[in-house]
Amino acid sequence: MNNKANDISKQVISNYQKDEGMMIIIYAQWCVNNKLDPKTVYLKAYPDQSNNDYVMHMLEQTVSIEEAEHIPHDTVLQVLSMFGNDDLAFVVSNEIQAIKETIKR
Numbered sequence: 001m002n003n004k005a006n007d008i009s010k011q012v013i014s015n016y017q018k019d020e021g022m023m024i025i026i027y028a029q030w031c032v033n034n035k036l037d038p039k040t041v042y043l044k045a046y047p048d049q050s051n052n053d054y055v056m057h058m059l060e061q062t063v064s065i066e067e068a069e070h071i072p073h074d075t076v077l078q079v080l081s082m083f084g085n086d087d088l089a090f091v092v093s094n095e096i097q098a099i100k101e102t103i104k105r
Helices: 003-033 038-045 053-059 073-082 086-104
Strands: none
Touching: 003 038, 003 053, 003 073, 003 086, 038 053, 038 086, 073 086
């Protein structure tokens, strides 16, 4: 592969990783905003990922509820599905149902 193609490949990978990081942060902040632990919810979907240092680090990049922007349920589900995180989207859907049930009470 020539240098230009190699540079383009590296740029594509870098952009994907940045976007993936943003997806993880949106998910994690949504959890915090809804008083859920991002790691606990994540590990329900991917129990074998507890040693994934990158993901665990990204899950810690949240701010307090008071500092955070509101993240609608639909937004977090759309972001997860854009990256093919169907297992996590399924778990998040269940958490959303539980939140809605709690609000009804």
